[in-house]
Amino acid sequence: MAAGGERIPGTPRYRHHQLRNPGTEPFLPNFLLKEWIVGAVFLLAFILWVWFNPVDLGPRANPDDTSFIPVPDWYFLFLYQILKYYPGQYIVFGTVLVPLVATLLLLFTPWLDVSKTRHPYKRPLATGAMVLTTFLVIWLTNEAAVQHRAEVAAASGQGQLSAGLVSLPKIPASQIHLTATDMPGYQIFEQNCSGCHGKSAEGGFGPPIYAIGKYWDENKLKSFITQGSPPKMPPKGGLSSESDVEKVAQWLAQQKGS
Amino acid sequence: MLKKAYDWIDERLNVTPLWRDVADHEVPAHVNPAVKMSAFVYCFGGLTFLVITTQILSGMFLAMYYTPDINNAWYSVKYIDDQVLLGQVVRGMHFWGASLVIVMMFLHMLRVFFTGAYKAPRELNWVVGVLIFFVVLAFGFTGYLLPWDQKAYWATAVGSQIAGSIPWIGPYIQTLLLGSHTVGALTLTRFFAIHVFFLPAALLVLLALHFIMIRAQHIAGPL
Numbered sequence: 001m002a003a004g005g006e007r008i009p010g011t012p013r014y015r016h017h018q019l020r021n022p023g024t025e026p027f028l029p030n031f032l033l034k035e036w037i038v039g040a041v042f043l044l045a046f047i048l049w050v051w052f053n054p055v056d057l058g059p060r061a062n063p064d065d066t067s068f069i070p071v072p073d074w075y076f077l078f079l080y081q082i083l084k085y086y087p088g089q090y091i092v093f094g095t096v097l098v099p100l101v102a103t104l105l106l107l108f109t110p111w112l113d114v115s116k117t118r119h120p121y122k123r124p125l126a127t128g129a130m131v132l133t134t135f136l137v138i139w140l141t142n143e144a145a146v147q148h149r150a151e152v153a154a155a156s157g158q159g160q161l162s163a164g165l166v167s168l169p170k171i172p173a174s175q176i177h178l179t180a181t182d183m184p185g186y187q188i189f190e191q192n193c194s195g196c197h198g199k200s201a202e203g204g205f206g207p208p209i210y211a212i213g214k215y216w217d218e219n220k221l222k223s224f225i226t227q228g229s230p231p232k233m234p235p236k237g238g239l240s241s242e243s244d245v246e247k248v249a250q251w252l253a254q255q256k257g258s
Numbered sequence: 259m260l261k262k263a264y265d266w267i268d269e270r271l272n273v274t275p276l277w278r279d280v281a282d283h284e285v286p287a288h289v290n291p292a293v294k295m296s297a298f299v300y301c302f303g304g305l306t307f308l309v310i311t312t313q314i315l316s317g318m319f320l321a322m323y324y325t326p327d328i329n330n331a332w333y334s335v336k337y338i339d340d341q342v343l344l345g346q347v348v349r350g351m352h353f354w355g356a357s358l359v360i361v362m363m364f365l366h367m368l369r370v371f372f373t374g375a376y377k378a379p380r381e382l383n384w385v386v387g388v389l390i391f392f393v394v395l396a397f398g399f400t401g402y403l404l405p406w407d408q409k410a411y412w413a414t415a416v417g418s419q420i421a422g423s424i425p426w427i428g429p430y431i432q433t434l435l436l437g438s439h440t441v442g443a444l445t446l447t448r449f450f451a452i453h454v455f456f457l458p459a460a461l462l463v464l465l466a467l468h469f470i471m472i473r474a475q476h477i478a479g480p481l
Binding site for chain 2: 023024025026027028029030031034035038039042046047049050051053054055057058059060061062063065067069070071072073074075076078083091095096103105106109110111113114116117119120123126127130134137149175177178257
């Protein structure tokens, strides 16, 4: 064996006297093994999350489709939200001044909080400022997410024609990514609906419905399919059973297109 | 056999002191969750590093299939999702891992802040940590465009417009970001290069500084 046995407790060569301070332990292998266990549990939880939350790929980028409501990834939402409070000529506060001041405060924290004491209760100004900032960032993030959802819901009205139908832009089938294709509704769609709506729901004789779930929920879809849209679409869309309609509606509700 | 090989290398390169320094340094009791459960807050930094490691690994595998040009980028991501063995899982790791790095790093920062660990003599390590934070945010911004789907495209379009609205230097920043006047082919190759070459280089240097400083200054004592 290569060198190392003298640091493993319980082995004959373990040399306890090397530990100068009681309570401490060597980094390798003692502490690292414990960290390893924490890391393993953490990774397992991570992999389980990844496994059961597959990532959606939205429709291919289309610079001509200006109806898409843009939103940054969630960890930029707080910055995005700040912009909304400085409209018009004051936008520079949101784009430059507020982020710049926050960045400088964060970067120079050690020179702003110069007292020797470290306990958070003994330096209420620093602690209070950080607690407040944390809550503010969380609140701004949530506010931006709520407002974005409302915007998307409101815009679903713009995507509608006079008869209350949704009109999605025509895009090539190869640029559509249908999700949740393991649901039973997908098979029913393939067998019964794709004749008119296209294999990828890109539209044909019937309109494109590849992202219908973005505008209509399951109940709306179910009632629409049950009713049909004569003369082109028969009631129940030609399906025989109520439960098939339900399954298709469930699957279509997942097709949010992004 | 193994020992002989080790001794042969050690005689020539004297590697023992190098790993001995890392292995033998004593970890104080107040950061050891095995001693006191509440010390788990001291794990956040290490866990951030663990997630960064998985990001590097999953990213390397994604780069085997990803194509950074506007005609094929989206199809290559779709191919990873639908055709590549475990492709969806690896992409899922990279996607969710990006968010997890941010979360763990934020928790780590809060721990360092509330325990006052940034105080003298550790000011510089705090500054390096904040720089790592910004590099990670830049990873997020550039990586978000790469799948080249609608939300990626429009998020970048708006992001660059915001940068372009900055007085005086805005248009220059926008051109520097996009490589052009609009989000397009040059933007995608640029973001890809930044995401897989520039930022990893910066991150590895900063992480090395971060860890070397911890070894040189030790972990801050108990409160």
